[in-house]
Amino acid sequence: MPDLSAFPITARWPAANPDVIQLYSYPTPNGVKVSIALEELGLEYEPHRVTLADEDVKSDAFLSLNPNNKIPAIIDPNGPDGAPLGLFESGAILIYLAEKTGKLMGKTASDKARTIQWVMFQMGGVGPMFGQLGYFTKFAGAEIEDPRPRERFINEAKRLLAVLEKEMTGKDWIIGEFSIADIAIVPWLNGLEFYGVLETVGWADHPNLVAWHKRFYARPAVETGKNIPPRT
Structure with missing residues (x-):
């Protein structure tokens, strides 16, 4: 049985089964990336x-x-390396799990490169920009009278959606087959509804993204993983 005593986190959140991957998370767009990936990878x-x-x-x-x-x-x-490994950053975890199993990064080296490209697109663009959009429309930033911060992130969200809408033309999945890139991006698209900005960003004007979102959440592993761990 693996010894996880070197990880102080296990004193507060004890491992009932230290033989399996321990996930420390909450069902936010970033959090469910990993639970969905774990479910999809089995x-x-x-x-x-x-x-x-x-x-x-x-x-x-x-x-x-x-x-x-x-x-x-x-x-x-x-x-x-034959010893327990602790890891943070959702994108890094997705890549690690995909490489560990040899799944969800396509079939070729080119597929892998394009998968990582779109994971980085989410990490560097969609996540931070949509998060700021939420802050300035739903949370404390909504109280700021100056409209410029809000307008900046609305416009940036629209730009990023346009990039994805064009990329998804004629595709079911962003690299052509289901991958961790889809797992990285689509939960953040789902977050637009939580922020209450679907109409603001013109979500209905992106039919490729609407279909992608529906296709993604119809997957059984996604249905399970999106609520792990439960909020309460």
């Missing part, structure tokens, strides 16, 4: 609910695994 894992409250993500226990105090994070008791 990997055994144990989820631990880490809320976004400071007492969780800024606790010494969580910071010991992710010094950047953001979910998700994992411990793989069967790391690539």
